Amino acid sequence: MSLAALDRDARATGLAIRGAFHPAPGDAVPEGAGTLILLGPDEPGFWPEFRRSPEYSDDAPHPLDRWSRRVIGALAARWGSMAVIPADGPPWPPFLSWAARSGQAFPSPIGLYVHARAGLWISYRGAVALPGRLELPQPSAPPCPACAGHPCASACPVGALSTGAPYDIARCQSYLRTEAGRDCRERGCLARRACPISATLPRQDEQSAFHMAAFMEDWPTGTAPETDRAGKKGEPA
Ligand code: B12
Ligand code: SF4
Numbered sequence: 499m500s501l502a503a504l505d506r507d508a509r510a511t512g513l514a515i516r517g518a519f520h521p522a523p524g525d526a527v528p529e530g531a532g533t534l535i536l537l538g539p540d541e542p543g544f545w546p547e548f549r550r551s552p553e554y555s556d557d558a559p560h561p562l563d564r565w566s567r568r569v570i571g572a573l574a575a576r577w578g579s580m581a582v583i584p585a586d587g588p589p590w591p592p593f594l595s596w597a598a599r600s601g602q603a604f605p606s607p608i609g610l611y612v613h614a615r616a617g618l619w620i621s622y623r624g625a626v627a628l629p630g631r632l633e634l635p636q637p638s639a640p641p642c643p644a645c646a647g648h649p650c651a652s653a654c655p656v657g658a659l660s661t662g663a664p665y666d667i668a669r670c671q672s673y674l675r676t677e678a679g680r681d682c683r684e685r686g687c688l689a690r691r692a693c694p695i696s697a698t699l700p701r702q703d704e705q706s707a708f709h710m711a712a713f714m715e716d717w718p719t720g721t722a723p724e725t726d727r728a729g730k731k732g733e734p735a
């Protein structure tokens with residue numbers, strides 16, 4: 499089994515391998531994992547694939563989390579392993595620590611992670627813990643040191659995402675509820691879009707609007723990360 503073969507398998511479902519690593523003690527991965535594989539949307543095929551799924555149109559809550567569980571669960575079963583989903587919490591599986599361990603994603607000046615290929619659009623739909631140790635690609639170079647002017651840091655119109663300050667969720671959500679916030683609501687976070695690497699990813703606006711709606715509806719300002727809110731742990735990504 500090679501990572502390239504597994505990536506081909508994943509791409510047939512609308513997902514792509516966005517990183518992998520060999521776990522060490524302290525990585526909080528499922529027991530017995532020899533390789534942890536991170537899966538994210540494979541744009542532009544991901545959104546039409548999800549749109550065609552039964553979860554998209556069955557009107558039950560959290561269609562994308564349910565789609566991720568089903569599709570990544572099936573991939574994991576085929577690969578003889580088990581799946582982990584970011585929304586499986588609290589406590590939340592440490593996806594950002596795993597992203598850092600993969601050598602393909604790095605902390606950006608605004609706190610979000612930036613991926614060598616997907617830029618600030620990177621999100622993870624799930625991880626698969628394989629028992630064997632697969633051969634891994636070389637780590638990528640962190641993109642931010644070479645990025646002129648760090649446009650992500652000045653793109654938010656209300657300064658909710660900027661360098662050196664924590665993400666101001668209340669300020670972001672208040673702006674999103676105004677008429678001026680329509681652009682972020684309908685096309686996704688301006689700070690994420692400002693990244694030149696994000697600009698190369700053919701992600702549909704409709705996908706971004708779906709995530710922004712989940713962020714606003716399921717996580718209203720003040721929601722603590724440890725709060726489940728009666729199962730309302732949505733699908734911002
Ligand atoms: C809870 C959560 C949130 C909560 C944070 C609540 C709070 N009061 O802090 C809210 C709802 C605000 C949130 C929002 C978003 N999130 Co979020 N979130 C998570 C989740 C499920 C758990 C994080 C956590 O609490 N870990 C436990 C603590 C102990 O660890 P921590 O490292 O200190 O966690 C902190 C950071 O993760 C941070 N955080 C979480 N989301 C975001 C988003 C931004 C912009 C920043 C700067 C920080 C941040 O808040 C956590 C608590 O302080 C993770 C998935 C996961 N399993 O990790 C996704 C995750 C971190 N989020 C992600 C994303 C993409 C978003 C959004 C940008 C997506 C969107 N468009 O809706 C939005 C922000 C809206 C925007 N501007 O576009 C991605 C990050 C990918 C990346 N590029 O870095 C993750 C990994 C989910 C995924 N499926 O890939 N999120
Ligand atoms: S969604 Fe819009 S308001 Fe919120 S952080 Fe991003 S750019 Fe700022």
Ligand code: SF4
Nearest residue numbers: 606612642645650693
């Ligand atoms: S805009 Fe530049 S500094 Fe910001 S995340 Fe993208 S590459 Fe890094």
